[in-house]
Amino acid sequence: KKKKKKPRGSGGGDPGCPRVSKPSDDLQTSRKSGFFSALPLRASLRGYGFCMAALFLFCFGSLFYQLNGGAPQILQDIRHYLGKKFSLPRALPFPSQVVYNRVGKCGSRTVVILLRLLAEKHQFNLVSSDIHNKTRLTKHEQVDLMKNISKIPQPFLYTRHVHFLNFTRFRINQPVYINIIRDPINRFLSNYFFRRFGDWRGEQNHLIRTPGMKDDERYLDINVCILENYPECSNPRVFYIIPYFCGQHPQCREPGVWALERAKQNVLENYLLVGILEELEDVLLMLERLLPHYFSGVLDIYKSPEYKKVGNLTGTVRKHTPTLEALQVLYHRMRYEYDFYNFIRDQFHLTKKKIGLKSASQPPAYSSAFLRELTLRTPKPLDEDEELESDLEDKWLLWCPS
Structure with a gap:
């Protein structure tokens, strides 16, 4: 019989006995384990x-x-x-769909001139409607316009004098809105004299815009218009700025708290920026910060001598200030407009502060003390029916990047 081989032990002892390690082996093992345990710590710190x-x-x-x-x-x-x-x-920047539903006589022509130059520089599509007096749309017209806007090649910026359009109501992607407003009385005065006498672009410009205006209306003294309650100088015609932000609802055209609060809500929820014309340079700087792919370099263009020559042609001619009595009546008719203007002004200053813009704020056109005095001393005006606006075919002017 073959003898069973004994398992090798630690020096020929009992096979069940453990192998006794040498001191040198223990030291070498501890060094290795210490090195590897320190390695993750070093790697994690690095x-x-x-x-x-x-x-x-x-x-x-x-x-x-x-x-x-x-x-x-x-x-x-x-x-x-x-x-x-x-x-x-x-790669399309965000946002790539911007709507500027510009308010009349609030510097919009100045901004559009700048946008034409910026569209060439930054390669975005600028689409401008030539309709200037149809701000209210039927439901069918709203849907058609919003669908047409959504089909413009992106990135685009669409401009038109039109009251706020709620795209999401018709399940269409909502674009980003921007706008600019100004002191309500100053806006009204600018519009009143512009309709009659145009601007510095040409003496015949106002005749082209208002060919049916008779001389007795064209040369009507503004104080008479206000104090004798002519429709052009009375409510709801002077309730002008708020409907641009309230929207297409019929109640948006009725001077009151409902339209005012809805306009404020739309500004907070749908507008990236609403600036004030009295601080136009700060507005342009803010647009440059918030929409650099549209407005980068806009201040350089605005301050250039070449632009100044063109920009100076948009100023209204023959404009003058009414009497204090007429201003009192006009301010009371515009009390909701001033509430909204002050809200926008505060929001604009708050946005400037958040971004860190430390430019000095311009004083308002009329001091708060003066306006309070107007409120106390002014009787409530009569309301007049608003003149219906003509229905025009919407034609677009498109500036495509070359």
């Missing part, structure tokens, strides 16, 4: 430092990007060149 440095660089770069209105020009030029050479798809 990775943590790398992540924090990357985060700092990202935040610093993002801040630099926003404060300078976008990427450096050299990177934009390289991207534009590569896009043309290799037909790369263009």
Whole structure:
């Protein structure tokens, strides 16, 4: 019989006895385990430092990007060149759909001139309607207009004198809104004299806009118009700014708290920015910060001598201030308009503060003490029916990037 081999032990002892390690083996093992246990700690500290440095660089770069209105020009030029050479798809910025439902006689022609230049510079589509006196639309007209706006190649900026349109009501994607308003009395005076005498672009301009106006109406003294309650100078005709933000509801055209509060709500929920004309440079700076892919470099254009020559032609001629008595009557008719104007002014200053814009605020056209005095001393005016606006075919002027 073959003898069973004994299992090798630690030196020929009993096979069940454990092997006794040498002191040198224990020391070597402890060194290895210490090295590997320290390795994750070192790696985690190094990775943590790398992540924090990357985060700092990202935040610093993002801040630099926003404060300078976008990427450096050299990177934009390289991207534009590569896009043309290799037909790369263009990444659309956000937002890529902007609607400027401009309020009449609130600097909108000045802004549109700037937008024509910016559209060429930044390669976005500027679409401008030539309808100037149809702000209220039927339900069918609203749907057609919103669908047509949604079909404009993005990025686009659409402008028209039109009351606020609620796209989501008809399950259409809501664009971003922007707008500018001004002191209500100053806006009314500008519109009153512009309809009669035009601006510096030409003496015949006002005759083209109002060919049916008779001389007794054209040269009607504004004090007589206000104090004798002519329809043009009475409610609801002077209830003008709020409906642009209230919307298409019939009650939006009735001077009162309902239209005022709905207009405020729409501003808070749907408008990226509503500025005031009295602080136009700050408005342009804010638009440059908030929409750099549309307005980057707008202040350089606005302050250039070439633009000043064109911009000066949009000023209304023969404009003068009514008497104190007429102003008292007019202010009382516009009390809701002033409530809304003060709300917009406060919101605009709050937005400037959040962004860190420290420009000095301009004083209002009329002091608060003066307006309070007007309120106390002014009788309630009579209401007049609003003149129906003519129905015109909507024609668009499109500035496409070359």
